[in-house]
Amino acid sequence: MSLPRQVYAELERIVGPDYISDREYILAGLRHPMPSTPVKPHSPAAVLLPATAEEIQQIVRVCNQHGLKFIATVSSLIGFAYPTTPNTVILHLKRMNRIVEINRTDRYAVIEPGVRHGQLRTELMKAGLSYPVAAVGPGGSVLVNFACSSGDNHNQHGASRTNRYILGVEWVLPSGELIRLGSLANEAGWFCADGPGPSLRGLIKGYAGPFGGFGVITRIAIGLDEWRGPAVMPTEGRSPDYKIRLPNDRHKVFIFKFPTLDQLRDAMTEIGKAEIGQAVLKYFNATAALLATQSANDFWELWESGLFQRELSMPLYVYLATNSPEEMAYEEAVLRDIVAETGGVEVDPVIRAIYENNMDFFILVGFLQRVLRLGGAWAPAKLSADSVHHMFEVGKAIPEFLNEFTAKRLILDAPDNFQIISMEYGHLAHIELLFLWERNTPGWGEIPMQVMARSHETEIRHGHHATMPPRSMPMLEALGPLYSNCHIWSEKIREAFGAGR
């Protein structure tokens, strides 16, 4: 459905004729259904490519005036980037792609939405700096990960989730006003996102963000850590078979397997208490097999060999990154003490070699999208966090509901395909269950919701916290009553600030 000409003209005056379109062939690039659902999104009414926060403010005001909804997006990787109702305009923020500042002294970077992980992470490496990269692929938007979506990453044991690193926010509200949060409020610079007083930053992101549904974040500052690796990614080889090896005296990967989840849990807990390690996680095994292979057939050959089921059903991945060889020796000794005490052994060397040869798993996760290789129908479930112990309780309960789906051959038989990532030296952990299904399965469109529903029923039955109410309104209204009626508060807040439904 096209915009009324007058509205189009108003928007065109803001961004210029080259940066707005309602031509069907342009919109075709923004309404393709994800492979995981048969539901085709509504076509956007138009797409705009604004260049500045000021343009966004003007666009928002025009949309408000004419009753248009808008969605701000960058890479449009997930379903929230697409309209669920007609009369929605997409603001594609890719032109706002400046790294505004890298401050090496105070360790922050100020970025616009269009800056991608692949750009920022490798640019910062040159300066000996780093930040936790969420596993979304190098084309993912840094700002979106930090401020609008989720933000869990492999390295959050020694670092944290991305929301922890936000140091300042510039935000166009649903009303079109622009506000700056934290120390920016008093023009004190980009170093603190909280205050003055109650932290308004709490409105832009909880465990996950509003995925573009609460105004538009136009600039953020993110805190930076020291990078203990080389200035340039030491890539060898060619696609799809790159090797990335970091200096062995300060970077080591270990993968252990444990006989029980309880022992694995105990190892993860002890490693946290010892405050060693950069990445500590129980990783998915089917996903690991997908990342390790170069075609679906290769995956099936590996998967049907049973190696990853045997070796990686209860694995512990540990990545140590230290400042010196002496520190590495110390951390390795402590790690081995813990693993020996908790009953772990090293996995098949073939598997360790995969990660030793591709330590990008701990840097940029460039090939993360291989998880889509089997046809693209996949979905995550759970996705929240609590203590390491509690996450393992949740993990142990997964077969209770998942086995019914594998028994009916509705999903890939991979009951151990969940990850638990330690955070902040094991103070808490994030859990994600990833399941894959085939689009030709009868009723395939219903599978993800059925799995998630059964997952949630299991959590309620056990009193487990593993899922946060997502942003979508129907889900929020369905689950909100179980979560302190958060849907009511969320609705009040969104209405108060003009975000609508």
Added chain:
Amino acid sequence: MLAPDVCSALGQELTRAVGAENVSNDAATLKSCASDCSLVTGTCPDFIAYPRSKADVREIVRIANGRQVALVPVSSGPPRFHGDTLPSRGGIVVDFTRMRQIIKLDAVSRYAMIEPGVTFGELVPALERQGMKLNVPLAPRANKSVLTSCLEREATLIPKYQYDYMDPLLTLEVIYGSGDEFRTGSASGPGPPESLKADKVNPWGPGAIDYYRLLSAAQGSMGIVTWGVVRTEVLPTLRKLYFIPLENPQQMSAPLDALLRKRVVDECLALDNTNLATLLANDLSRDFAALKAALPPWTIIACVAGYQRRPAERVAIQEKYLTDICRSLNLQAQTTLPGAGGMEDAVLRLISGPWNKEPYWKLRQADRCHEIFFLAPLSKAGYFVELMQNLVAQSRCPDVDYGAYVQPLVQGRGAHCAFLLPCDSSSRDEADAVRDLFLSASETLMKKGAFFSRPYGAWADLAYRNYPDGATMLRTLKHIFDPNGILNPGKLCF
């Protein structure tokens, strides 16, 4: 103050709700609630209520809403310094000193679940007995509420355990001013708290809003917390203190930054000789002057620690990093406190828990004090210290012996800068001069980029005058969570 008949009816309602033994309108006690060490002018409340449970809190809030009476939550014992607990229009002080249960200590998942009345004096030793510690502020009062300290985003001593300014606060249960009950983060659900097996250590959410941030530094104006979960750490089995003497404050940011980038140290802070002497002198009148003169102008205190596994090896590695860093900066790290050799254990005690003596250290120099504190990038701490020096020199009290303190925060990306101005309240001239200095210096510092993230008293006006949009948003939120405006009215921008 309320009209007598209204007051009486209110008192009866409170008594029915929480029991006569938990309601007070003793004149002296009421009067003590109207003032503190700050420059804020308060009013006497009409009652003090002492809830013992969440149910009590709900009732008190219900009553206050029904009668449009202000509620001022207070969790710490005196002396208080910020004016945030002084009622601005009477009402009910909700005193949590009787709601002080340590609900749970968990050494495996490293957290403590506590009620608001639990103090540092109670929690720190309880944690130690279980092999844990808390990331504490510098020498907090023993009767200070741990939850309040965390809610108010007080600066803590171990920057490597801070991932943002909310640490170590985790989840909360709150009764909003509307009377609704809410739990944040992973405490939110699914289902009622008694059915939930989660450890409630994930503070974010539920959903796309960080509700706990909206309650932080709110001075009790958004909701009344009935319990909270705070993060704890492993108690080190081996600790070694190092002291880095500095001639001038501009030298401090480089070593602090370098140490924190490599995560070498646990506690680390910088104190000037005034503050350090105030904290360490056994007999202030006898020992302070000599001690201050002997101490270097500034001292960085840094603690390297080993935990349960191979602690000596860990400490050895961290020590080498520390000494290498200092050498590269032409600084000297010593295990003896420069100018005060033999007092190292005293320093260790200072950074390990609450202040247990009387008077509280901030009141050792005089019976009153006014503290200016704000946040700044660590690289600018030295600049602000020198700026404050100049402001004092140009003031009507150039000889005031104020103490300065810089606390790196959040992995060293920020710093808490604090200047403690002692003030003899018996001298009108001195009191006026110090007050004027406090106000004018605050304004100048803010104009020069100091971030008053916790805007108590007069700072609120300064902070929100230049931030009208933020103030409007906060008022909008306030209206959502406290529609009748009963919670601590008159604070912040409310």
Added chain:
Amino acid sequence: MLPLKDFKRTMESCNHCGQCKWVLGPKMRGYDYAEICPIHQRFGFDAYSGQGLLNIAEELLDGELEYESGLVELIYSCTTCGACDINCKSIRDMEVLETILALRARVVADGWGPMPAHQQAARSVEAHHNIYGREHERRFDWLAPDIRLSKNCTVAYFTGCAAAYRYPQIAQDTTKILNAGGVEFTLLHAEEYCCGGPLWRTGQVEEARKVAEHNLAALKKQGIDTVITSCAECFGAFRDFYPRLGQVNFRVLHITEVVQQLIAQQRLTLRNQGNRKVTYHDPCLLGRLSEPYVPWNGEIKAFGRHEPPKQWRRGAQGVYDAPREVLKAIPGLEIVEMVRNEENSYCCGAGGGVAEAFPDFSQWIANERCGEAESTGATAMVSCCPFCQSAFEKALGASNGGMKYFDITQLVAGALG
């Protein structure tokens, strides 16, 4: 050529992950030179990308999108450089470029394409057997009298239209090198027609087939078992298009591969022509798109399993090393790499018919690439394709950087001892 409908699974499988727009993660080197898709970089809308073209193809196929001139221009603005294809294949089992080429063929079959300039090229090929409309009789005017040709040999040098008519120096240098290395070769002379690559890539499949079948017959008639070319476009056509028409009974080598072998066999001596810092541009059709086409007519079963197994062309076996080894063997040359190199090379802007249909955009792409070349500090840019040469010489000529362009054959021929 498989019809568009045969690529439905590819179209359905797209997750909008964005890999088609960006340099592969392990090869990213900072903020600059991180984008890989010229149309996306220039025009910004997602429709301008491999992902966008897949979405457009699916909507056209399903009758949900109608033709209009803007749509056709969008489809033909793509240079078919294959970066999207190879990058997608680093993570997925999809055929992005095949879908784009099938889309173009469909546009032509539906009467909406190609662009007028491409139609003109087809008419030129029909009439004169070359894309420029020049006289066929003059195709070998470049042949110098001192070049030795062999009779009764099985190796042929295929000149290609661009070298024959626009950059005869390339053909002259190539044949000089072959002579110097003692390689016996012949020419097809009047039997050499356009390779058909530019027609195929613009969706004019039948026109391309005609000339390709002619060339195949000519090569067979002469008993040729090895074809050498110095044009990446021709190389790409032989490797990728010709096998689709039937059995190909010859191998095709690029001149850089031949020179690499000659150097290794010490049949060529190269001398220092002066010190120079150079950067090498990987032509798409010599690099990531040069792996031979392998037909596959199987079935995709549940969870992506291909039966029988499919041999995927993911760009790993492209001709990347040979040109570099050749350059290293020339004394005095220092080679510095651009960020976007090898399988992540950024298009020159001349491919896919873009130089003919959208010359300004083609130059924009070339300028982008030349800027990257200049950023290396090199004083010269080297490649081995006359189409790349045409794009870069214009761009370098317009810039004030002073950087020169050389075809690799020029450097080798100049260094012959």
